Structure formats: structure tokens, C-alpha cells
Amino acid sequence: MTLRADPEARGIKTLDKDLRRISLMEQALVFTSRPLVGSGVALAFLVLVGLVAAIFMGAAPGTLVVVAAAVIGGYMALNIGANDVANNMGPAVGSKAVTLVGALAIAAICETAGALLAGGDVVRTVSRGIIAPEAVAAPQHFIWAMMAALLAGAMWINLATWVGAPVSTTHSIVGGVMGAGIAAVGFSAVNWPTMGTIAASWVISPVLGGATAALFLAVINHRIIYRDDKIAAARVWVPILIGVMGGVFATYMALKGISRIVSFSLGQSLLIGLLVSVPLALLMRPVIRRQSEGLENRNKSLKTLFAIPLVFSAALLSFAHGANDVANAVGPLAAIVHAVQEGGAAEAVAIPLWVMIIGALGLSFGLVLFGPKLINIVGSEITRLNAMRAYCVALAAAVVVIVASWLGLPVSSTHIAIGGIFGVGFYREWYHERVLKESRDLSALPVEERTRRKVVRRAHLLTILAAWVVTVPAAATLSAGLFLLLVAVTGSA
Known part of the structure; x- marks a missing residue:
């Protein structure tokens, strides 16, 4: 006798297949639409920026120019948040001292607070000495030069973020202003000695950052990590380091x-x-002693003692970054607002509060929407970081900036931080091969496998170095082209 299949069972089986198809379609839709969410929010932010600028300018002459400049300034701030902030939070995330979501929250709050509470209130409108103030005398040419510089810098940083290269936002703006100035009045307007010092910073910044971070790691290795009783050594040295x-x-x-x-x-x-420093070290001694009780005598235990200081240092670096680098986004915008309202360029202008708010919010939105890619690259794909190595990078960044300010050396915080990461990576390679005499003969392996097993990923090193060298000339070339286009379109030659 032939048994007939239960119609109800066939129906349930068909329903299960349809539900699985629908589930797979939903997953594919979420995967493909996820990148569009960030772009959509960013677009809404830029529209809001334009509306705010229009409200504050009212029916004054040149309102449309200021609205366009404000939107470009907001776009620049988004890109700075996406690219530059990764240097502060990347090591903390890569060492697993804080989650990516936690890092985004901390950095967004600290960047905004730094920009609003301690952001610079004065900006040299003519690129802080890159272009002579008297060189761009025509107000309309000055406005187009600043707008071209701002847009060129933002586009270059956007491209660098897309390819995964952390670049200097300051150098991007400097290159943009230089290119627009050359297009406007020629090469004679450029302050070439200043540009020479900026070019020197391509070498000075990463070398100082790498050497300082490696030095701190050497101290930690010698005094804590390679001691017989690591916990006892940590009780002495960790409070001092904090x-x-x-x-x-x-x-x-x-x-x-x-x-x-x-x-x-x-x-x-x-x-x-x-x-x-002194009271903090004394205060932390009993705290570290309590934290270290019951910990095993191994390196993994030491990471817990460095986690809180690392998160704290990353937050402070984000605050300082917001205070200092927000001017890269809103400085040219403030110069345009001043030129429209006052009819020309000036040596220095105050940044209006609404302009500063645009920069602060742009940094935070850019970080949250597009920052995770660079944070992951900086934190984990250049070299492997733990809490101790990441602490060395953060401390080195602050020390080098202070020393460079004292000596008057031109340095980039981006280059210092990335140089610090490479510094601890190359130091580890040297220490394991030369001091610990570990056998790392990889000659029998294929080239690709030998490269993969290196402590520092060489591919990222070459990409980042190339982006650093190209930043100023690329931004300058792009800015010059945009300036000539604006002049041609508006007929203001």
C-alpha cells in the first residue's frame, strides 16, 4: 500500500524553505545597506550644517557662499574624525583594554569637549604663514582659495581613510592652502622655509615617536616583564609609570x-x-597592590594593571586632539565667514561659536560613522599590541609633542602616534632576535609567508609612508585645480 505524504507536513516544509529564503534575503539586505546608513547620516548632518549657517547668516550678502563653505567644513570635520581620531583610540582597542563601542563613546565625548571647551579661538587665516597675507588681496579670490583648500583637504583625507592610511590633517590643509595660493598668485607667495620645516616633520615626527615608544617599552621589559617575580616588580614600577x-x-x-x-x-x-605626577604615583601604590593580589606571575596578569591608565590616556589624547585639530576643519571656514562679513582677509580672526560647534560635532559623527576601519588598522593590523605596548605609544605621543613644542620642532601628532606603533613593533623584532636569541629563520618559507610572520606588517608601512609623502603635493594639486575651477565657474578672474 502506498503511503501518501501528509499535506500539512508538506505545507510546513514549504513554509520553512520560504522563511529561510526570506531570512537570507534580509541578511543580504542588511549587509549591503549597512554602508549606506553611515553615508545617509553624514548627508543629513551636512544638510543640517547648511541650514544652521543660513540661519546665522540670515539675508546678509554672501550667505550662499558661507552656506557652501559650512557644508564643506562639516565634510572636512567628518573626515578628520574618521581618520585622525583612530591614532588616539586605536592602541587602546587593539590591546583590548576597551571595546570598539566603548572607544567610540569615549572619543566622541572627549573630542567634542576638547573642541568646545579648549578649542583655539584664533586662527591665522592665511594658512598660518604658508601664504603671505598681502598676496591674496582680492576678497573673492581669498574666499575661493580657502574654499578650495578646505575641499581639497577633505577629499584627500576621505581617500586616505578609504584606502586605510592614517594621514596628517594639518598637512592636508597646509597643502590645500599652498596649492590654492600658488594657483591664485604664483609660487612667490609661498613661504618656502615654512614648507621646508613641514617636510622635515615627515621624518622628525615618526622617528621621535618610534624611538620614544621603543625606549618606554625597553624600560618595561627590563624592569617588569623579564623579571623573575613580575608581580612584585609591577607593584614597584607601575605606580611610577602611572x-x-x-x-x-x-x-x-x-x-x-x-x-x-x-x-x-x-x-x-x-x-x-x-x-x-608625585602625588599620583604615591596614591596608586596601594591601588596597584590591591589589584595585583592573587594574580599569576605571567605577562597576561600585567595587562590588567595597565588597562585603566591606557583608557585614561586615550581619553586625554582625544580631548587634546579635539582642542587642537578642530581648527583644521573650521579655521578656513571662519576665515571665509570673516572675509564675507568684513570684506577681506585678516591676520587673525575669532572662530564663531556656531562654527566651532559644527567642527566639534563633525569630529564625533565622523569618528562614530567611519572611524572603526582606521581604528582596527591602527590598533591591530600594523603590529600586535597589548596594554603595555599601547601604553608606551600613548605616553610617547604626549612626551614628543611636549618636547617638540619646547624645541620649536614641526611635528605631526598623527605621524608621532603611528611612528610609536611601528617603533614598539620593530623593537620587539630586534629584542627577540638579538637579545633573546630566538630562532626565527624563515628563509625556507615563501616570501609571502615570511612577510606574514614578521611582527610588523610591511605592507601597511609602505602604504602609510607613501600616503604621508604624497599628502602635501596631492592636496596642493587638487586644491589648485579646484580654485581654478571655482574662478572659471564664477567668472571672478
Whole structure:
């Protein structure tokens, strides 16, 4: 006798197949639409920026120009948040001291606070000495030059973020202004000695950052990691290192981060750092002793002792970054607003509060929407970071900025941080091969496998170095082309 299949069972089986298809379609839709969410939110932000600019300018002459410049400034701020902030939070995320979501939240709050509370209130409108102020005398040409520089810098940073290369936003703006200035009045308008010092920073910044971070890692290796009793050594040295970190960041904040609220000299800043460092080290001794109780005598246990200081340092670096680099996004915008309202360029102009808010929110939106890619590259794909190595990178970044400010050396915070990451990576290669005498003979392996097994990923090194070298000329070329296009379209030659 032939058994007939139950119609109800066939129906349920068909329903299950349809539900699985629908589920797969939903997953594919979410996967393909996810990138569009960030772009959609960014577009909504730029529309809001344009509306805010229109409200504040009202029916004044040149309102449309300011609205366009504000949208471009917001676009620049988004790109700075996506690219530059990764240098501060990447090591903390890569070392697993904080999750990606936690890092985004901390950085967004600190970047915004730094920009609004301590952001620079004065900006050299003519690229801070890159172009002579008298060179761009025509107000309309000055406006188009600033707009071209802002758009070129933003487009270049956007491209660098897309390819996964952390670049200097300051150098992008400098290149943009230089290119527009050359297109407007010729090569004679450029302050070439200043450009020479900027070019020197391509070497000075990463070398100082890498050497300083490697030095800190050498101290930690010698005094803590390669000691027989790691926990006992950590109880002595970790409070000292935390005190040094606190003192360095207190000095950094006094010197660079809160200049809008109150200004300190270098000597006063160093004294503030000392007054913070010693009490903090003494205060942390019982805390570290309690944290270290019951920990096993191995390196994994040491990571827990460095986690909180690392997160704290990343937050402070984000605050300082918001205070200092927000001007890269809103400085040219403020110059355009001033030129439209006053009828020409000036040596220095105040940044209006609404312009500063655009820059602060743009940094945060750019970080949250597009920052994870660069954070992952900086934190985990250049070299493997743990809490101790990441601590060395963060501390090195602050120390080098302070020393460079004191000596008057042109440095880039981006180059210092990335140089610090490469520094700890190359130091580890050297230490394991030369000091510990570990056998790492990879000659029998294929080239691709030998490269993969290196502590530092060489592919990222070449990509980042190329992006650094190309930043100023690429932004300058793009800006010059945009300036000539604006002049041709508007007929203001």
C-alpha cells in the first residue's frame, strides 16, 4: 500500500524553505545597506550644517557662499574624525583594554569637549604663514582659495581613510592652502622655509615617536616583564609609570589643551606636571597592590594593571586632539565667514561659536560613522599590541609633542602616534632576535609567508609612508585645480 505524504507536513516544509529564503534575503539586505546608513547620516548632518549657517547668516550678502563653505567644513570635520581620531583610540582597542563601542563613546565625548571647551579661538587665516597675507588681496579670490583648500583637504583625507592610511590633517590643509595660493598668485607667495620645516616633520615626527615608544617599552621589559617575580616588580614600577603618565598629560593639557581657558608657560606647565605626577604615583601604590593580589606571575596578569591608565590616556589624547585639530576643519571656514562679513582677509580672526560647534560635532559623527576601519588598522593590523605596548605609544605621543613644542620642532601628532606603533613593533623584532636569541629563520618559507610572520606588517608601512609623502603635493594639486575651477565657474578672474 502506498503511503501518501501528509499535506500539512508538506505545507510546513514549504513554509520553512520560504522563511529561510526570506531570512537570507534580509541578511543580504542588511549587509549591503549597512554602508549606506553611515553615508545617509553624514548627508543629513551636512544638510543640517547648511541650514544652521543660513540661519546665522540670515539675508546678509554672501550667505550662499558661507552656506557652501559650512557644508564643506562639516565634510572636512567628518573626515578628520574618521581618520585622525583612530591614532588616539586605536592602541587602546587593539590591546583590548576597551571595546570598539566603548572607544567610540569615549572619543566622541572627549573630542567634542576638547573642541568646545579648549578649542583655539584664533586662527591665522592665511594658512598660518604658508601664504603671505598681502598676496591674496582680492576678497573673492581669498574666499575661493580657502574654499578650495578646505575641499581639497577633505577629499584627500576621505581617500586616505578609504584606502586605510592614517594621514596628517594639518598637512592636508597646509597643502590645500599652498596649492590654492600658488594657483591664485604664483609660487612667490609661498613661504618656502615654512614648507621646508613641514617636510622635515615627515621624518622628525615618526622617528621621535618610534624611538620614544621603543625606549618606554625597553624600560618595561627590563624592569617588569623579564623579571623573575613580575608581580612584585609591577607593584614597584607601575605606580611610577602611572605617575609619569599623569604628569606628562597634566603638562600636555596645561601647555596645549586648555589654552583657550588659561595660558601657561612651558616652565609653569612642567611644574603642574610635577605636582600631579608625585602625588599620583604615591596614591596608586596601594591601588596597584590591591589589584595585583592573587594574580599569576605571567605577562597576561600585567595587562590588567595597565588597562585603566591606557583608557585614561586615550581619553586625554582625544580631548587634546579635539582642542587642537578642530581648527583644521573650521579655521578656513571662519576665515571665509570673516572675509564675507568684513570684506577681506585678516591676520587673525575669532572662530564663531556656531562654527566651532559644527567642527566639534563633525569630529564625533565622523569618528562614530567611519572611524572603526582606521581604528582596527591602527590598533591591530600594523603590529600586535597589548596594554603595555599601547601604553608606551600613548605616553610617547604626549612626551614628543611636549618636547617638540619646547624645541620649536614641526611635528605631526598623527605621524608621532603611528611612528610609536611601528617603533614598539620593530623593537620587539630586534629584542627577540638579538637579545633573546630566538630562532626565527624563515628563509625556507615563501616570501609571502615570511612577510606574514614578521611582527610588523610591511605592507601597511609602505602604504602609510607613501600616503604621508604624497599628502602635501596631492592636496596642493587638487586644491589648485579646484580654485581654478571655482574662478572659471564664477567668472571672478
